[in-house]
Amino acid sequence: MNSMDDSDVQVINVSRRAFLGAISAVGLVLVVGCSRRDTASADPPKYGADSMPHGWVDNPLAFVAIAADGTVTVVCHRSEMGQGVRTSLPMVVADELEADWRRVQVQQAPGDEQRFGNQDTDGSRSVRHFFAPMRRCGAAARTMLEQAAAAHWGVPSGEVTAVNHEVVHGPTNRRIGYGELAVAASHLKVPAGDTLRLKAPSQFRYIGKGEVRLVDGPDIVAGRGMYGIDTVLDDMLFAVVARPPVYGGKVGSYDAAAALKVPGVVKVVEIPGTPPPSEFQPLGGVAVIARNTWAAIQGRQALKITWQDGPNVVYDSKAYRATLEQAARTPGEVVRNQGDVPAAMARAARRIEAEYYIPHMAQTPMEPPAATARIVDGLCVIWTATQAPQATRDRVSKRLAMPSENVTVNVTLLGGGFGRKSKPDYVVEAALLSREMKGVPVKVTWTREDDVQHGYYHTVSVEHLEAGLDAAGKPVAWLHRSVAPSIRSIFGPDPRHEAPFERGMGLVNVPFGIANLRVENPAAEAHTRIGWYRSVSNIPHAFAIQSFVAELAAAAGRDPKDYLLELIGPAQRVDPRTMGDSWNYTESPERYPFDTGRLRRVIETVSREAGWGRKLPPGQGLGIAAHYSFVTYVAAVVQVAVSGKGELTIPRIDVALDCGPQVNPERVRTQIEGACVMGVSNALASEITFKAGRVEQSNFNDYQVARIDAAPREIRVHLIASDFDVPLGGVGEPGVPPIAPALCNAIFAATGKRIRQLPIRDQLAAHGSQPAANG
Amino acid sequence: MKVTLTVNGRAADLDVDDPDMPLLYALRDGLALRGPRFGCGLAQCGACTVHVDGKAVRSCVYPLRSVGKGKVTTLEGLGTSAHPHPLQQAFIDEQAVQCGYCINGMIMQAKALLDSTPHPTEGEIKDALARNLCRCGTHLRIVRAVKRAARVA
Ligand code: FES
Numbered sequence A: 001m002n003s004m005d006d007s008d009v010q011v012i013n014v015s016r017r018a019f020l021g022a023i024s025a026v027g028l029v030l031v032v033g034c035s036r037r038d039t040a041s042a043d044p045p046k047y048g049a050d051s052m053p054h055g056w057v058d059n060p061l062a063f064v065a066i067a068a069d070g071t072v073t074v075v076c077h078r079s080e081m082g083q084g085v086r087t088s089l090p091m092v093v094a095d096e097l098e099a100d101w102r103r104v105q106v107q108q109a110p111g112d113e114q115r116f117g118n119q120d121t122d123g124s125r126s127v128r129h130f131f132a133p134m135r136r137c138g139a140a141a142r143t144m145l146e147q148a149a150a151a152h153w154g155v156p157s158g159e160v161t162a163v164n165h166e167v168v169h170g171p172t173n174r175r176i177g178y179g180e181l182a183v184a185a186s187h188l189k190v191p192a193g194d195t196l197r198l199k200a201p202s203q204f205r206y207i208g209k210g211e212v213r214l215v216d217g218p219d220i221v222a223g224r225g226m227y228g229i230d231t232v233l234d235d236m237l238f239a240v241v242a243r244p245p246v247y248g249g250k251v252g253s254y255d256a257a258a259a260l261k262v263p264g265v266v267k268v269v270e271i272p273g274t275p276p277p278s279e280f281q282p283l284g285g286v287a288v289i290a291r292n293t294w295a296a297i298q299g300r301q302a303l304k305i306t307w308q309d310g311p312n313v314v315y316d317s318k319a320y321r322a323t324l325e326q327a328a329r330t331p332g333e334v335v336r337n338q339g340d341v342p343a344a345m346a347r348a349a350r351r352i353e354a355e356y357y358i359p360h361m362a363q364t365p366m367e368p369p370a371a372t373a374r375i376v377d378g379l380c381v382i383w384t385a386t387q388a389p390q391a392t393r394d395r396v397s398k399r400l401a402m403p404s405e406n407v408t409v410n411v412t413l414l415g416g417g418f419g420r421k422s423k424p425d426y427v428v429e430a431a432l433l434s435r436e437m438k439g440v441p442v443k444v445t446w447t448r449e450d451d452v453q454h455g456y457y458h459t460v461s462v463e464h465l466e467a468g469l470d471a472a473g474k475p476v477a478w479l480h481r482s483v484a485p486s487i488r489s490i491f492g493p494d495p496r497h498e499a500p501f502e503r504g505m506g507l508v509n510v511p512f513g514i515a516n517l518r519v520e521n522p523a524a525e526a527h528t529r530i531g532w533y534r535s536v537s538n539i540p541h542a543f544a545i546q547s548f549v550a551e552l553a554a555a556a557g558r559d560p561k562d563y564l565l566e567l568i569g570p571a572q573r574v575d576p577r578t579m580g581d582s583w584n585y586t587e588s589p590e591r592y593p594f595d596t597g598r599l600r601r602v603i604e605t606v607s608r609e610a611g612w613g614r615k616l617p618p619g620q621g622l623g624i625a626a627h628y629s630f631v632t633y634v635a636a637v638v639q640v641a642v643s644g645k646g647e648l649t650i651p652r653i654d655v656a657l658d659c660g661p662q663v664n665p666e667r668v669r670t671q672i673e674g675a676c677v678m679g680v681s682n683a684l685a686s687e688i689t690f691k692a693g694r695v696e697q698s699n700f701n702d703y704q705v706a707r708i709d710a711a712p713r714e715i716r717v718h719l720i721a722s723d724f725d726v727p728l729g730g731v732g733e734p735g736v737p738p739i740a741p742a743l744c745n746a747i748f749a750a751t752g753k754r755i756r757q758l759p760i761r762d763q764l765a766a767h768g769s770q771p772a773a774n775g
Numbered sequence B: 001m002k003v004t005l006t007v008n009g010r011a012a013d014l015d016v017d018d019p020d021m022p023l024l025y026a027l028r029d030g031l032a033l034r035g036p037r038f039g040c041g042l043a044q045c046g047a048c049t050v051h052v053d054g055k056a057v058r059s060c061v062y063p064l065r066s067v068g069k070g071k072v073t074t075l076e077g078l079g080t081s082a083h084p085h086p087l088q089q090a091f092i093d094e095q096a097v098q099c100g101y102c103i104n105g106m107i108m109q110a111k112a113l114l115d116s117t118p119h120p121t122e123g124e125i126k127d128a129l130a131r132n133l134c135r136c137g138t139h140l141r142i143v144r145a146v147k148r149a150a151r152v153a
């Protein structure tokens, strides 16, 4: 290895564990402790962070270290994938600690939930679940420093106050720095959480301000960011894997002779697969191990493999769509029912019906999955980009039949995640291949083709809606049938029905005051790995419901915004359980009711800010949609322009968001901006299809996502101000769901053409622009 | 075979099996550089962009043998975390980074643009970056960062 930069090698070769040890050796005080909150026995129901595996930890001994020179190191135990968590959570600790942010370093935690609490970076809950524990963590460390200073001066602790990296004795104005106090403070007892004095929000230095810049920004722009794909170790080998093209298929036979002749190829080995449901374990296949990634790729191309496809070879997206449609037109499992829908439909003055299709999509983070593993003396060390460090550790230890404490998972930066990197199949591959090579470090890289063709796909669904309107155009009956294969199918026998968490993503919890309302979920079988993709089932549910509401408004000759507000009705706090939602994003139904007043407010805010109703040139239109997800309320107004040839541009998107208090408003804005672009990608271009069980797309040439020319020209984010006593909502995902329906509603306003199938792709080509009758 | 590359002003000797290997793999696997990134391997995303003799190229499809005596510049060659190039600084100032994986390509592509067109219009910036993907969707801030860099230059 000829490194252009020697410091690279050093950084990589030091495991996180050794690094923490190393700092403590040079005079670090608050060293790693151990605290565990066991959530296994759940007598009264547990919500929020309490309900997650290993719950939360707020012990400063696990999260804070202070060196003799005053440098404060804060551990971030959640994964950084662009949402800014390595800035936001340490900033919360630093604020309560009264630390000077310029003297704070961030250290990434390895996978170890016993020590740090839950680390699954998904579900839009890092800040939601850890804001309070991280505040307590900082406040506890601050209290210990104050106590140490009081003891040092021999004064009552009530006379001292921590201010900006030092403790001040009020009566004498004596000052002492954190670095000097650190050793003494580390010997004190950690104060109990309920005795802590937390700051009043008016005292926050960093929280809620949005002025703290990304801690990793300077490294990233200089090419110093360390992602999962970047690990380089001495004598390491590089691998790619040929995986079965059909889910559940396996290697029949293979001939490695030509592959082994490719210069640089070292070895070809078979990886045994895991029959469905394969959960997070590898698909299996044939691995080519080489001296560099290019040789491995060339070697793989030279392999001759005969696959045994198995039963999923029948999977064909065209035929499957017909199957879903048939299911959606037939009564199915009832998941919410109130009033008498058939009777009300029979009495209705008009009946409207529509069906929407939302295809499979792939997360395609810009950094494809990649992992490096090394096994020495029975210890396996991993370096990878993962959203689920503990799950990764568990799966590797299970597959290697190694105790979990012998597996270290070092978490790098993630070049995007979007749910793909919650599933550590690629990491297990690296561990198996290192074992195969007697422990030599092996890096497995997924090429983009691997990522597009062997992923965990966003579900595919048909959403069938019917409404009965009275003479005034108001719905008196609502029937929604949602048909989609479930994520649960990767974990056990295919349940063929949406799980409570999928139904709770906007299917059953529709906030409309309609007396007769019925939601059904007919069966659908999975033929590929279904997985989380940013916003998950909210994407199809919001698309269908928010499009349908606009269709009803058009049928009633009403303004879509007014009609939507009327359907929601007056402000009230609704217990989600009364809407058939027992899940509620794992949050308490009392603390987090469905507050229709907040939903109304984002709609009213966004319409005002976007100038709803303003006059636009011909061929342009505004569309609106609102959706509640991840306990956050979002509404969007999209402006489109459709040319005579059917070319679509998006001059502007306005989004109003109520996620409760915003801990790091600048990161909230960037997440919403990103969500707008991802929503546009979903709407315009992205689709995964199968033929003979195989994915038909292969790379960004045929799996398309929005480029800069398709992105909105302007995005305006309107954050609803909120007190810090309001419970926090999620931020990473809730921005996506309203974008596609608002966009399609805008297309209707601009052209009169109703889009019921995503992606839009060339559906406008034949159309051109003609002003709609309504809208 | 032995190949000598000039990267960011330094000569580096590499043992290469295949002279048709694209430059990206030599820079990443051989020289442990991590400015240039693998995003697609098919000239579709721009994450791997480097300059050869001042021209932006997709290193994932640029064969080593075409580099010849050409001078290769990577993101690391512009500036450092402590002393960023004005373009890198502009990305920090606009907080244009989300996951940051596409940023190499955005900066190297924008650098090539600003070298030939120091004061581009917004349209010229977007045209220059039209073949660069960002899955996090931070496009608008990227455009703002390039504009800012052009302003301060
Ligand atoms: S990696 Fe070269 S263009 Fe995508």
Ligand code: FES
Residues within 6 Å of the ligand: A082, A366, A415, A416, B097, B098, B099, B100, B101, B102, B103, B133, B134, B135, B136, B137, B138
């Ligand atoms: S910032 Fe993540 S891909 Fe652009």
